[in-house]
Amino acid sequence: xxxxxxxxxxxxxxxxxxxxxxxxxxxxxxxxxxxxxxxxxxxxxxxxxxxxxxxxxxxxxxxxxxxxxxxxxxxxxxxxxxxxxxxxxxxxxxxxxxxxxxxxxxxxxxxxxxxxxxxxxxxxxxxxxxxxxxxxxxxxxxxxxxxxxxxxxxxxxxxxxxxxxxxxxxxxxxxxxxxxxxxxxxxxxxxxxxxxxxxxxxxxxxxxxxxxxxxxxxxxxxxxxxxxxxxxxxxxxxxxxxxxxxxxxxxxxx
Ligand code: HEC
Numbered sequence: 001x002x003x004x005x006x007x008x009x010x011x012x013x014x015x016x017x018x019x020x021x022x023x024x025x026x027x028x029x030x031x032x033x034x035x036x037x038x039x040x041x042x043x044x045x046x047x048x049x050x051x052x053x054x055x056x057x058x059x060x061x062x063x064x065x066x067x068x069x070x071x072x073x074x075x076x077x078x079x080x081x082x083x084x085x086x087x088x089x090x091x092x093x094x095x096x097x098x099x100x101x102x103x104x105x106x107x108x109x110x111x112x113x114x115x116x117x118x119x120x121x122x123x124x125x126x127x128x129x130x131x132x133x134x135x136x137x138x139x140x141x142x143x144x145x146x147x148x149x150x151x152x153x154x155x156x157x158x159x160x161x162x163x164x165x166x167x168x169x170x171x172x173x174x175x176x177x178x179x180x181x182x183x184x185x186x187x188x189x190x191x192x193x194x195x196x197x198x199x200x201x202x203x204x205x206x207x208x209x210x211x212x213x214x215x216x217x218x219x220x221x222x223x224x225x226x227x228x229x230x231x232x233x234x235x236x237x238x239x240x241x242x243x244x245x246x247x248x249x250x251x252x253x254x
Contacts, residue, residue, distance in 0.1 A: 060126050061161075062163070063161070063163045063166045063176040063221070064176075065178045065180075065189070065191045065220040066189065068128075068159065068161055068176070068178060069180065069189035070189075071128070072128065072130055072157075072159065073187075073189060076107065078105045078107070078128075078130040079105065081105040081106055081107055081108075081111070081130070082105070082106050082111045083103060083104065083105055083106070084103075084104040084105075084106065084248045085111075085114055085115070086248075087248050087249075087250065089103050090102070090103050090134075091103070091104075091248055091249075091250050092250055092251045093248070093249070093250065093251050094251040095251070096199035096202045096211065097133075097156075097158075097179075097197065097199045097211060097225070098131060098133045098158060099133035099134050099135050099155060099156075099198075099199075100134060100135055100136050100152065101134040101152055102131055102132060102133055102134065102248070103131070103132045103134075104129060104130070104131045104132075104248055105129070105130045105131075105132075106127070106128070106129055107126070107127065107128040109123075109124040109125070109126040109127040109128070109162075110123060110124070110127035110128055110129050112124060113127055114241060114245075117241070120236070120242065121236045121241055121242030121243055122242070122243050123162050123243045123244075123245060124162070125162055125163065125164040125174070126162065126163075127160075127161070127162045128159065128160070128161045128162075129159065129160045129161075129245070130157055130158075130159050131157065131158045131159070132154055132157055133154070133155055133156045133157070133158060134152040134153060134154055134155065135152065135153055135155050135198050136150055136151065136152055137151045137152060137153045138151070153184070153185055154182050154185045154186075154187070155181075155182055155197070155198065156179050156180060156181055156182055156187075156192055156197070157179070157180040157182065157187050158177075158178070158179045158180075158226070159177070159178050159179075159180070160175050160176070160177055160226075160230075160244070160245070161175065161176040161177075161178075162174055162175055162176075163175075163176050168222065172222075173227065173231070173243075173244055175222075175227075175230075175244055176220075176221065176222075177219070177220070177221065177222065177223055177226040177227070178191060178219060178220040178221075179191070179192040179219035179220075179223075179226075180192060191218060191219060191220045192218075192219050193216065193217065193218050193219070194211065194214040194215050194216060194217045194219065194225065195215065195216075197211075199211055200212050200215065204228075204229075205229065211225070227244075230244040230245075230246070231244065233245055233246045
């Protein structure tokens, strides 16, 4: 545990060192597709799978929790999007920090990325995946109309948004991650801080720590709590599509 904690603490330092090395290495050279150039701007060329037109990007929010909230709640309300392919709208997953039941919604870019997958698998720029996370309640009062036969409450929205060039260091993932908190089933776009969420005392999978390790972390941007787990979904296999996106699997009692 001690080792892991200190590794996590060292991460920002490692990233800074990596960034420094890249700037030295790339001085004077032409930046490659999708990379952040020396001055911090993003090169214009993008790979085929990630192609997004300038005009389309202009309609999309920046890598910013408030702009993204405006997009998913007002400009293009996520409830009208497609749901995750191959599973019912509401899925029993029992997966922390996501909750007992979830529903995942995909905007057109995200839905197309899965319906017509690139090889190797890559999500298109502009993809947004919104995940509603429900926990079981004792049912009184039930803030949610019951869809499961058991009373549940919507406790958070976890969102992934792929933004071209949204990297702190080269070769980093380009996802913007955010967890919006919901109170009594209502979400108002406020960004969650890891505090007393129902999952906080649960074990982090494949770790000796609980989620309490992340207490105090503001969950927007590149939160390690999201990346640490989702980076394992980088391969295309039975559990994941690739590019940090897991397949949605109904929970099966073991
Ligand atoms: C301990 C592992 C773990 C952590 C931590 C985690 N997730 Fe997930 N996430 C999953 C798994 C597994 C799925 C697939 C569906 C399921 O089982 O709930 C998933 C699904 C998702 C999805 C739907 C797209 C997909 O990959 O299927 C979004 C969006 C998402 N997570 C966002 C987040 C955000 C934002 C955070 C950080 C607050 C986060 N996740 C933290 C494991 C994790």
